[in-house]
Amino acid sequence: MARDTVPTTPDAVLGPPVYVIGGGPGGLAVAAALRARGVRAVVLEKAPTVAAGWRRHYDRLRLHTTRRRSALPGLRLPRAFGRWVARDDLVRYLEKYAETHDLEVVTGVEVLRIERAPAAGGADGAPGGDADGDADGGADGAPVQTSGGTPGAAGAGDRWVLHATGGRRLTSRAVVVATGAAHTPRVPRWPGVDAWEGELLHSAAYRSPAPYAGRDVLVVGAGNSGAEIAVDLVEGGAARVRLAVRTAPHLVRRSVLGWPAQATGVLVRRLPVWPADRLLRLMQRLTVPDLSAYGLPRPADGPYARLRRDGAVPVYDTGLIDAVRRGRVEPVAAVASFGPGKVTLADGSVADPDTVIAATGYDRALEPLVGHLGVLDEEGRPVVRGGRTAQGAPGLYFAGYTHPLSGLLREVAREARRIAKAVAAVPQPPAPYGVHGPHGPAAPDRTRRRGRRGADTGPAVGAGTRTGAGTGAGAGGREDDRPAVLPPGLMPPVSLPR
Numbered sequence: 001m002a003r004d005t006v007p008t009t010p011d012a013v014l015g016p017p018v019y020v021i022g023g024g025p026g027g028l029a030v031a032a033a034l035r036a037r038g039v040r041a042v043v044l045e046k047a048p049t050v051a052a053g054w055r056r057h058y059d060r061l062r063l064h065t066t067r068r069r070s071a072l073p074g075l076r077l078p079r080a081f082g083r084w085v086a087r088d089d090l091v092r093y094l095e096k097y098a099e100t101h102d103l104e105v106v107t108g109v110e111v112l113r114i115e116r117a118p119a120a121g122g123a124d125g126a127p128g129g130d131a132d133g134d135a136d137g138g139a140d141g142a143p144v145q146t147s148g149g150t151p152g153a154a155g156a157g158d159r160w161v162l163h164a165t166g167g168r169r170l171t172s173r174a175v176v177v178a179t180g181a182a183h184t185p186r187v188p189r190w191p192g193v194d195a196w197e198g199e200l201l202h203s204a205a206y207r208s209p210a211p212y213a214g215r216d217v218l219v220v221g222a223g224n225s226g227a228e229i230a231v232d233l234v235e236g237g238a239a240r241v242r243l244a245v246r247t248a249p250h251l252v253r254r255s256v257l258g259w260p261a262q263a264t265g266v267l268v269r270r271l272p273v274w275p276a277d278r279l280l281r282l283m284q285r286l287t288v289p290d291l292s293a294y295g296l297p298r299p300a301d302g303p304y305a306r307l308r309r310d311g312a313v314p315v316y317d318t319g320l321i322d323a324v325r326r327g328r329v330e331p332v333a334a335v336a337s338f339g340p341g342k343v344t345l346a347d348g349s350v351a352d353p354d355t356v357i358a359a360t361g362y363d364r365a366l367e368p369l370v371g372h373l374g375v376l377d378e379e380g381r382p383v384v385r386g387g388r389t390a391q392g393a394p395g396l397y398f399a400g401y402t403h404p405l406s407g408l409l410r411e412v413a414r415e416a417r418r419i420a421k422a423v424a425a426v427p428q429p430p431a432p433y434g435v436h437g438p439h440g441p442a443a444p445d446r447t448r449r450r451g452r453r454g455a456d457t458g459p460a461v462g463a464g465t466r467t468g469a470g471t472g473a474g475a476g477g478r479e480d481d482r483p484a485v486l487p488p489g490l491m492p493p494v495s496l497p498r
Contacts, residue, residue, distance in 0.1 A: 017042040017104070018174045018423055019162055021111045021369075023050035026178035026400030026412045028094060029072040032101040033420035036074070039428065041176075043103055044164065046110035051094040053180055054087060059208045060232045061087040064224070064254055064316040065262045065407035073413050075100050084254075110165045114175060114370050114396070117159035160395060174395040174423050177370065177382075181401050182362040191337040196356075198341070203229055203359040209236020218343060218353040220244040220335050222296075224315050226359030231319040234328045242351060246334035248296055250303040250314040251321060252280075253287045261316060265405025268304065277302025288317070294324045295331030304405070311381070313403045364401065387418030397422070 018034055020027045023045030031041040045052065062084040063070055067077045070085060075097050081089045098105055162170040185202040193200070203225045209232050217238050219230045222245040233241045252261050264283065268276040280303045290298060299306070303314045323329040333347040335356075343351045364380050375390040375398075377383050382398035384390050389397060399415045400408070 016040070016428075017172060018176065019044055019111075019170060019172045020176040020178060021162075022178035022180060022400075023047065023098075023105055023107070024053050024178065024180050024400065025051075025072060025094060025409055026180065026415070027176070028097055028101075028103060029412050029416035030176045030178060030397075030399050030419050031103045031105075032072070032074050032097070033416040034423060035101060035103070037420045037424035039420065039424050041104065043098075043105045044109050044111055044162075045105060045107045046165075048107050049095075050098050050105055050107075051091045053182060054091050054094070056204060057087050058203070058206050058225075058229065058232065059087065060228060062318075063090065063409070064318075065409060066260050069260075069262055069266075069407055070409040071413070072097055072409065073416060109168065111162050111369065112165065113163045113368065114177075114373070115161045115163070116373070116393070117161045117171060173426070173428075174397065176397045176399055176419055177366070178399040179364075179366070179369070181364050181403070184363045184365040186361050186363050187358050188360055190335055193338040195340050196338040196343075198353060199355040201355070201357055203357055204362075206357055209233045209238060212355060213237035214239050215354040216240045216352070217355045217357060218242045218244060218332075218335075218351055219357045219359055221359035221361070222247075222249045222315065222331070223359060223361065224313070226357075227315050227320040228318055229357060229359060230329045231323050234323050235319075240330075240353075241328065242330045242332045242353070244333065244335050244345065245296065245331050246346075247312075248299045249312075250280075250284065250299055250306065251288045251291075251296070252284065252303070252314040252316055254316045254318065256283075256287050261314075262405075262407045262410075265407065266410075269404060269406045271304075273302070273305050273308060276304040280304060288321065289325070291321070291324055291331075294327075296324060307403070307405065311379075311403055313405065370396070386415040387422035389422075395423075 017040045020031050020034075020041050020043045023043050027043050027045070028050060031043050034041040043050075049055075064084070066083055067079075067081055067085050071077045075093075077085060077089075077093055081093070085093070097103075159171050159173055160175045162168075162172070162175065164170060185204040187200075187202050203221070206229055212233055213236060215238055217233050217240070219226050219233070219241065222243055226243060227249070230241050230243045254261055264280070268279060271279075284298075284303075292298065301309075306312050307314075320329065324331060332351065333345040333349065335343055336346045337344045341352060343353065343356065345351060366376055366380055366382070370376065371380075373390075373393055373396070375383055375393050375396060382390075382401050385398045385401055387397070389395065397419045399419060400412050402408070402411055404411045
């Protein structure tokens with residue numbers, strides 16, 4: 001099946017579920033890939049709906065990756081969305097994605113902690129792999145071994161316990177964490193910030209430039225969000241916009257003569273650092289003017305080296321270069337401290353803006369969830385991802401915690417296939433009696449529209465099975481596995497242009 005086509009409705013998937021934590025692109029893609037391999041997946045989302053993180057982004061936001069290279073497995077992004085997909089269109093797409101694949105999504109449930117359950121025996125299964133044919137190794141291509149000596153797959157006897165809100169205790173042989181890298185807004189505790197009398201907000205709370213028309217605004221942070229918000233403010237009528245820069249960013253044209261920067265990222269993603277940086281820096285010199293005279297010097301390190309070291313992606317130009325050259329956005333030194341009515345910068349200069357917008361990034365906030373399991377590095381990042389599992393944690397997978405030059409959504413789609421292959425490689429335990437239906441009460445019976453080839457795809461997955469009949473543990477069942485312990489999050493049908 002082509003990865004960008006709408007699949008026919010799969011058969012109903014029964015049995016104890018694999019839990020996927022997070023209803024964003026990563027979680028939905030993994031759940032769909034698992035269903036395609038006959039593995040039941042239940043998505044647990046703490047927000048009232050899927051794609052909650054994307055809904056909170058500012059109005060101006062568009063993907064920096066092309067529509068063709070940003071689709072998740074099994075559903076194309078509509079051509080009507082254009083080359084650079086807008087925020088609202090992506091949210092509609094993710095809603096439609098969950099509906100098309102008839103995913104089991106449970107909203108309003110937050111998983112607080114994951115723990116290893118006592119093993120009931122069993123050996124590790126076959127290794128996971130890459131559906132695209134790539135070796136499923138680490139950043140340098142080396143495979144990461146699980147406790148049983150195999151990359152990825154969990155043993156049939158391994159189980160995980162999920163502690164969730166409402167006193168819920170869920171068990172599963174495999175868990176996929178896909179809560180996203182942009183989880184919790186991070187605002188530095190600058191000296192004197194409590195004495196600041198003006199408005200201070202994180203970029204997560206910014207929506208549009210309308211409230212800041214005619215105001216003096218200082219944007220702190222020269223990443224992609226900070227750069228786009230600065231341009232948005234200028235175009236929206238802000239009286240003055242300054243951009244506080246701690247580390248000079250690598251500026252990249254989003255597209256040059258129709259060639260997207262993402263395509264270059266795909267080409268260099270498997271090259272060693274030094275040849276990749278030589279190529280990328282050459283393209284920068286040819287396409288991006290030197291802005292040193294305006295306060296944005298060219299960085300000394302290469303963009304790929306910085307990405308590998310700090311996880312910082314280049315800043316894709318959506319108007320910043322022109323705004324800086326015209327003097328409409330003023331790069332200034334980093335913020336050193338706050339005081340009553342003033343902001344002191346690192347070079348000793350003082351600014352007195354009306355509003356400070358901190359585009360200072362996000363924390364993954366994985367420590368309360370899995371920090372005790374030894375699966376995170378010193379920066380709080382998963383030590384492995386995709387179809388691999390960390391030493392001593394078979395069956396625990398992570399999706400969506402990288403920022404590759406080739407594009408986050410493209411990488412999420414690849415990781416989803418790898419995880420599904422690794423999980424499906426281990427035989428599923430038999431479903432206890434009464435554990436055959438999805439979570440929650442009966443859902444409306446939905447019927448698929450005809451596919452592109454004219455074949456009737458029949459009723460939706462699980463049609464007629466979303467009942468409360470599976471509430472008893474039954475013979476051989478476990479209290480933890482009862483599917484009716486969670487309320488359902490049923491989504492209305494979503495219409496996308498063709």
